[in-house]
Amino acid sequence: MKKQIIKFCYRKMIDAQSAKPWEKMVYEDSYAEFRMQIQNYRQHTQYPSYGELTHYVPEAAQLSHRVAPAITGYVQQLNEVMPDILNNLGRRFMRFNHFQFEIINSHLNLKEKHQIAVNFYSVPFTWHDTIGNYLLLSFADENTGGEVATQLMQLQPFLSICSLQEDN
Amino acid sequence: MERKNFLKSLLVGAASTSILVQACSKDDVSAAESSSTSTSTTGSASGSSGSCSVAPTETEGPFPTKSPASYVRSDIRDDRSGYKLTVNITIKNSNNSCSALSGALVDIWHCDAEGNYSEYGGSGMQSTNYQSVHFLRGRQTTNSAGLVTYTSIFPGWYSGRATHIHVHVYNAAGNSLKVTQIAFPEGTGTALAAVGGYKKGFSGYTYNASDNVFSDGYSLELATVTGNTTDGFVLNMSFSVPA
Numbered sequence: 360m361k362k363q364i365i366k367f368c369y370r371k372m373i374d375a376q377s378a379k380p381w382e383k384m385v386y387e388d389s390y391a392e393f394r395m396q397i398q399n400y401r402q403h404t405q406y407p408s409y410g411e412l413t414h415y416v417p418e419a420a421q422l423s424h425r426v427a428p429a430i431t432g433y434v435q436q437l438n439e440v441m442p443d444i445l446n447n448l449g450r451r452f453m454r455f456n457h458f459q460f461e462i463i464n465s466h467l468n469l470k471e472k473h474q475i476a477v478n479f480y481s482v483p484f485t486w487h488d489t490i491g492n493y494l495l496l497s498f499a500d501e502n503t504g505g506e507v508a509t510q511l512m513q514l515q516p517f518l519s520i521c522s523l524q525e526d527n
Numbered sequence: 528m529e530r531k532n533f534l535k536s537l538l539v540g541a542a543s544t545s546i547l548v549q550a551c552s553k554d555d556v557s558a559a560e561s562s563s564t565s566t567s568t569t570g571s572a573s574g575s576s577g578s579c580s581v582a583p584t585e586t587e588g589p590f591p592t593k594s595p596a597s598y599v600r601s602d603i604r605d606d607r608s609g610y611k612l613t614v615n616i617t618i619k620n621s622n623n624s625c626s627a628l629s630g631a632l633v634d635i636w637h638c639d640a641e642g643n644y645s646e647y648g649g650s651g652m653q654s655t656n657y658q659s660v661h662f663l664r665g666r667q668t669t670n671s672a673g674l675v676t677y678t679s680i681f682p683g684w685y686s687g688r689a690t691h692i693h694v695h696v697y698n699a700a701g702n703s704l705k706v707t708q709i710a711f712p713e714g715t716g717t718a719l720a721a722v723g724g725y726k727k728g729f730s731g732y733t734y735n736a737s738d739n740v741f742s743d744g745y746s747l748e749l750a751t752v753t754g755n756t757t758d759g760f761v762l763n764m765s766f767s768v769p770a
Contacts, residue, residue, distance in 0.1 A: 380590065398703035428661060
C-alpha cells in the first residue's frame with residue numbers, strides 16, 4: 360500500500376468525575392478561570408450557563424480561548440506526549456505539538472456542570488500498513504529510509520485521524 | 528425522540544462544539560445535563576466491545592504540579608516593542624475605610640504601540656501552539672499594601688478610543704469586584720504628548736473628553752504618568768473597590 364503521512368487528534372474529555380491528578384488539576388484551574396473570565400461579559404448574571412451565554416451573546420464563544428491559558432502549564436508538563444493513548448506494548452508514545460482547549464459545558468455557580476475537553480494534535484506519522492485492527496506507524500521525521508522504529512496502535516474512541524498527506 | 532438522537536450523537540463523539548452549544552441553549556442545557564451524557568462522555572478510552580484497549584503498563588506518573596494560569600506574570604510585554612511603561616496599581620477597599628486590599632487578583636490588558644490587542648486564539652477549530660502568548664495581558668495579586676506592578680509598554684491607540692488600560696479586579700475567590708479603565712493625562716508636557724501616539728501621531732485621535740467611556744467624567748480613572756522616552760514611564764493609579 361502507498362505510504363501516507365497522517366496526524367492524529369485526541370479529544371480528552373474531563374468532567375467532575377475525572378479522577379486522575381492531571382485531570383483534576385486541569386478541571387479545577389479551568390473552572391476557576393472560567394468563573395473569572397465569564398464575568399467580563401455583562402450578561403453573565405442573566406445567562407450564567409455557558410450554553411445559554413454563547414447562544415445569546417455570540418462573542419462569548421471566545422471563552423474557550425480566554426480560559427485556555429489556565430491549563431497551558433499542565434499541558435507543558437506532559438512533555439509533548441499525549442495522555443491515555445497507548446501503543447500495543449502499553450506505553451504512551453504519541454507526541455503532540457498543538458492542543459486546543461474546549462469548554463463543552465459550564466456554569467458560573469454550578470461547578471458540577473463544568474465539562475471540558477483538551478484536543479491534542481499529534482506530530483506527523485507515517486502510516487505503513489494496517490494489521491488486523493492495528494495501525495503500523497512510525498514517526499514521519501524519523502522515517503528517512505532503511506530500518507525505522509515502528510509503533511503498533513489500535514484506534515479507540517475519541518482518537519481520530521485528522522489530516523492525511525500522500526508521501527511522495 | 529429528537530433529544531434521544533441528539534444524545535446518541537454525543538455518545539459517538541460526533542457532535543461538534545457549536546452543535547452542542549446550540550442544542551443546550553435551546554433546551555436550557557437540560558440535554559447536556561442528563562446523567563447519561565456526563566457518564567458516557569468522560570473520555571474513557573476503553574470499555575466498548577470490540578475495541579478494547581491495552582491497559583497501561585508504565586511507571587506511575589506523570590505527577591503534575593500546581594501551575595498558575597499563564598496570565599500570571601509581571602512582565603507582560605512578550606515580543607511587543609515600545610517605550611517601557613511600569614504600571615503600579617493600588618487597590619483599596621471602599622467597604623473598609625479605604626484601607627489597602629491585599630490578596631485581590633488584578634487583570635490588566637491593553638493594546639500595543641500600533642493599537643492592536645492580542646487575540647484569544649485562532650478562529651474556529653484552529654489549534655493553539657502552546658508557545659503562543661497573550662501579549663499585554665497579565666494578572667498579579669495585590670500585596671499587603673494593595674499594590675500590583677507590571678512591566679509593559681506605553682499603549683498606542685486605535686480609532687474611536689482615547690489611550691487606556693483595562694483593569695478587572697477580583698477577590699481572592701475570583702469574584703468580580705470592579706471592571707474599569709485607566710485614562711491618561713493629555714496636553715503639553717504629558718507622557719502622552721511625549722510618546723506622540725507612536726507612528727500614527729494624533730491625527731484622528733479621540734481625546735478623553737470625546738471618548739465614549741471617559742466622556743462622562745474620568746477624574747477617578749485618570750492616572751499619574753511620569754518619565755520620558757529614554758528612561759521609560761511610570762504610571763501610578765489608585766482606586767477603591769467594594770470588597
